[in-house]
Amino acid sequence: MKKTQKIDSQTVIRFIMDHMLVVILIALAIITAMVEPKFLKVSNLTNIMRQFGALSFVALGLTFAIICGFIDLSIPGMLNICAVMSVILVNPLGQVGALIMTLIFGLFAGFLNGALITRSGGTTQAEGLFITFGMSQVWSAAAMLISDGKTQQLRWCDKPYTIFKFMGSYNVFGVIPIAMVLFVAVMLILNFYHKRTYSGRCMSLAGGNKTAADLAGIHVNVTIMRTLAIGGMMTAMGALMLVSRVTNASPTVGLGYDNDAILSVVVGGTSLAGGKGNVLGTMLGVLLVTLLSNCMNLLGVSSHMQYVMKGAVLIFAIWADNRKNLQSN
Amino acid sequence: METKNSEYILTMSHVNKSFPGVKALDDVSIRVKRGEVHGLVGENGAGKSTLMKILSGVYTKDSGEVVFDGQVIEKTTPVESLNRGMSIIYQEFNLVQTMTVGENIFMGRFKEVGGMRGTHKKARELLDRIGSKIRTHALVKDLSTSEMQMVEIAKALSFNSKLIIMDEPSSSLTADELKALFQIVRQLVQQGISVIYISHKLDEIFELCDSITIMRDGHVIDSKPVADLTRAEMITKMVGREIENEYPPRPECVGDVLLEVSNLNSHKLHDVSFQLHRGEILGLVGLVGAGRTEMIRALFGADHVRSIDVKMEGKPVHIKNPRDAIALGMALVPEDRKLQGLVLPFGVGSNISMAALKNISSGPLKVVNGSKEKELSQRQIEDLLIKTPSAETKVVSLSGGNQQKCVLGRWLEMSPKVLILDEPTRGIDVGAKFEIYLLMKRIVENGGSIILISSELPEVLNMSNRVLAVCEGRITGEFNPVTDSVDTIMDKVLG
16 A cells, blocks of 8 residues: 655645535635725624524534434424523523523423424434424423413513623623624533543444444433423524514524524535534534625625525535545545 | 457456455456356455446446456446446346336346237247246246346357356355256356356356466455366465365354253244254255244244244243343344445444444433444454454445354353354355354354254354254254265255
């Protein structure tokens, strides 16, 4: 076996392909800044970071689910119910109780996804897809029922909702939204969990090959339930961020978040086939998706066209991922 | 340039192919005569599959010349090669399970052969030509492996192939099916078709092939008529060193009973009972589907069973899942290493450490000790002589033998008392096989016991202390492989 050491155009192209995301991010920022100087204003950048909130947490949770081999489609329904619930619970439980209950509910709903998947034996990716899709419908309907189909306003609450306000509008040093700080903290914790703990490693291995993991003594079912529970809690976090920012909760607020979250995760280098991926990449992915939305808004691209663009980016990201896999084999 | 009527159907000269970091083919030259069976042998990773993929057009060669049927071929695609008259029958067949035999043979060409009626008529003619009696209306999923192979051969013939390449065609055939295959190959050759026969099984090569090319590490080591080679020479050339025996001497220090299985019943198994002694290699022989794999999977807790009583070191134990089995000191190397053994997209290190991970994590958060993990995978890589550039290299890029060693290394790290090996040497070359045999011997000498399942009878008979015949979910006999004859054992295996 001889090593070939040549630096040619192929190598350069491969480097760009491997670090595609960062390259595109920078290019996108530069182009937008040139076309629309408003982009670089502090207020716009803070705005981007704030928009980051909901999607970033949802995408973190989804990253775990996808690494474990499942595409969690329960996201829209979960966001709907969690958002509505957090507002409605402020009156009976107080704001702290509402926040905690929502998080616990997210954890439980995620766990339920996992339990349904493992108990029904539907542990293939496609079966998981449809089970979570079904759960999304259930939670959406539940959100409609408990809210009577009305958007719940935080200002209707009799009790104080200062924590919501704080999370939605407080800026550290006047520029960095608290949501961003929280996100980075949670991301680092999840990264540690994924890379360093036994449970995290089981999650990757189970996502890579469930049969092999099981025969090697890994408790695959528990791993799936644990992973999806974490994902559910992250979605609940996302819902809280969303409610904090807009100070109300519509029972259809989660619509479209599944698309954006899948886009962020895949663009961030997590393989849809399971096993491979990381939350740091997802952060870049979320950044790209948020930036893309922001740029297109600033440039006056219609919202329909924005969907087309996002779809194209998603397909491109999957193509790039498969291309990379082909080369490494 | 060769003429159309040259003696050789295929001439490859000085072909080179590199992948990032690896030279897969180095100055490879091969000539295949018209109407001969040309054996292609070499260890896994020798470059055989790369060669085939260049021929079929999956890869493009870096340099060198390929002449097929008098035509210089620069760049090609799989479809072009087919139409030119070169078919490849892969180990994993390219058949659509839910379609009929006829449809599979003429896939995508129904119009040209005159619709469905023509399809089945022509398919019948092709199958008759190789003496196969398969109904053309049968669904492929209902066929046996050997019948599927017939369909593949008929498909190759339907393209008027002048050269058929068979990749490990015998790996899942019974002795009778193999005979039938040989007959068909000889018929093809008589009709002037050339066959490149790739196999690990040296007996087959000697029986069937006219000439042979031996490859190792991307080079052609030798290429000559089979008559000019002895078996020992061939093995030496394949592995690059001399192997005196194909099997090491069997272990001798068998102790008291370690494991006792009784009353094992499931929908496929009936009243199975057996014992395993300390320091023993226990062989299970039987046909594919006789229930050997089901037995050990049930023992390992991987499948649900109606009833099973297991005693380990005299004490009754309950094994409900693989984790229980592992906690009792059992280990399983499953039959399909790619689907059941390895996490293919992961590195060699992760694949080795995955069973031991739990033991090297500590604290309430169960943080994995990274340095210990590196240490243990490195230890196994060195101990088992796993050929890999690094522990981070993806396990999928390793050769079959080295992949199997990764699965073995995973369990050796746990020092198992009972090691269950299900087809441990399937698709593995001679050199790696011998290393795995030595490893088995080392394990039993250190007090472990092994249950060995293998479809290669000589392997079971030469390695085991005791052999159990398995037929239709029952244990039909117990034999001493030294004193009992193969015929008496096979008699019980066939029921």
